[in-house]
Each structure stands twice: as C-alpha cells, then as structure tokens.
Amino acid sequence: MTKHSTSEASEAYIALGANLGDRESTLMKAAELLDGHPDIQVLRSSNLYETDPVGYEDQPNFLNMAMALRTSLTPEALLKVMLETELTLGRERNIRWGPRTVDLDLLWMEGQVLDTPLLTLPHPRMLERSFVLVPLCDIVPEEDPTGLYEKAHAALDLMNGKEGIRFWKSGIWPNASVHSEN
Numbered sequence: 001m002t003k004h005s006t007s008e009a010s011e012a013y014i015a016l017g018a019n020l021g022d023r024e025s026t027l028m029k030a031a032e033l034l035d036g037h038p039d040i041q042v043l044r045s046s047n048l049y050e051t052d053p054v055g056y057e058d059q060p061n062f063l064n065m066a067m068a069l070r071t072s073l074t075p076e077a078l079l080k081v082m083l084e085t086e087l088t089l090g091r092e093r094n095i096r097w098g099p100r101t102v103d104l105d106l107l108w109m110e111g112q113v114l115d116t117p118l119l120t121l122p123h124p125r126m127l128e129r130s131f132v133l134v135p136l137c138d139i140v141p142e143e144d145p146t147g148l149y150e151k152a153h154a155a156l157d158l159m160n161g162k163e164g165i166r167f168w169k170s171g172i173w174p175n176a177s178v179h180s181e182n
C-alpha cells in the first residue's frame with residue numbers, strides 16, 4: 001500500500017518561493033523533505049517561474065512554484081512541518097515580504113476554512129498574487145469539483161499581467177534531477 005491511500009488523507013496546495021542562494025536546488029530539497037515525511041506525498045508540481053519581487057521590491061528575483069500534496073496531517077500539523085522545513089533549509093525571518101532562502105505557504109486544503117492567529121485557510125493573499133496563481137493554475141485539474149480551478153483562473157485573468165513573471169523551466173518534481181544555478 002502506498003502512503004496516504006486511506007480515506008482520511010486530503011489534498012493540499014502549497015506555494016514555494018526562493019530568492020537567495022541556489023534557488024532551484026533549495027526548492028527541490030523542500031520537495032524532497034516534504035515527500036520524505038511519512039504522512040505527506042507530493043502528487044504534482046508546477047513549472048518553475050522567475051518572478052519580479054512583489055511587496056518589497058529592493059530584493060533579488062524569486063523562483064516560484066506550487067505543489068499538490070496528499071496528506072493525513074491536520075492543517076496545523078502540515079503548517080508545522082512546512083515551517084520546520086523552511087528552518088532546515090536556512091530560512092531567517094527579517095523583513096516582511098523580504099528576501100528568503102525559501103518560503104512555503106499553505107494555500108488551500110480540501111474542506112478547510114480556518115482563521116486562527118497561526119493559520120488562515122485558504123491563504124488570504126493567494127488570489128492577489130500572480131507568482132502564486134500562475135504556478136497553481138498549472139496543477140489544479142480542470143475537472144476539480146471544489147471550485148478552486150475556476151477561482152484561480154478568474155483571479156489570474158483579473159491580474160492581467162501586472163506582475164513580471166517568466167517561465168524558467170518545466171516541473172522539477174518528481175522526474176528531473178536538479179542542476180545547480182552556479
């Protein structure tokens with residue numbers, strides 16, 4: 001039996017971003033660490049995009065991607081694993097929306113609407129950010145019954161190309177081996 005084939009497992013979408021160090025290698029390591037967790041399976045990953053910084057502009061360009069996960073964890077437990085993964089990969093918290101080795105945001109989780117000091121679901125800013133929506137639209141299936149596909153595509157249409165976002169390379173998970181940027 002593969003992991004998470006039980007009915008309690010649910011699907012989640014996360015956004016990944018990096019703009020310090022070897023960005024691509026760090027994103028790949030984040031995918032490996034999450035998939036290596038006994039209660040998480042990476043199902044799909046988007047293409048990689050190079051994006052102009054949004055919010056705080058005086059910082060390097062980001063690489064952004066999104067992944068679909070299957071997990072038996074609660075949303076809070078999944079967020080905890082994600083925050084630990086950021087720390088393992090050298091994330092430091094300095095400037096809000098500032099440069100980071102890696103940033104993992106929990107965008108959406110099947111059937112979960114939450115607003116606590118630690119976790120808001122769906123992610124409150126996900127529909128305002130092309131650097132989230134473009135990768136997300138790569139991996140949400142058109143036949144998705146939850147309405148996420150329509151929401152993400154409609155929000156992206158409204159963004160109307162306002163953010164600088166460029167295709168970098170096709171999905172790095174699970175097939176391709178990662179190449180250093182240096």
Ligand SMILES: Nc1ncnc2c1ncn2[C@@H]1O[C@H](COP(=O)(O)OP(=O)(O)OP(=O)(O)O)[C@@H](O)[C@H]1O
Nearest residue numbers: 096097103104105106107118119120121122123125
């Ligand atoms: N859906 C969510 N995904 C990730 N973190 C969340 C979420 N909802 C609330 N948080 C909280 O936000 C805190 C700060 O997260 P983080 O440093 O990644 O924010 P940011 O990436 O700088 O800004 P933004 O939240 O706008 O993406 C986390 O420690 C977490 O407790």
Ligand SMILES: Nc1nc2c(c(=O)[nH]1)N=C(CO)CN2
Nearest residue numbers: 017051052053054062097131
């Ligand atoms: N292009 C881009 N800009 C950002 C990003 C990001 O991942 N990509 N993350 C931020 C903090 O959530 C702030 N600004």
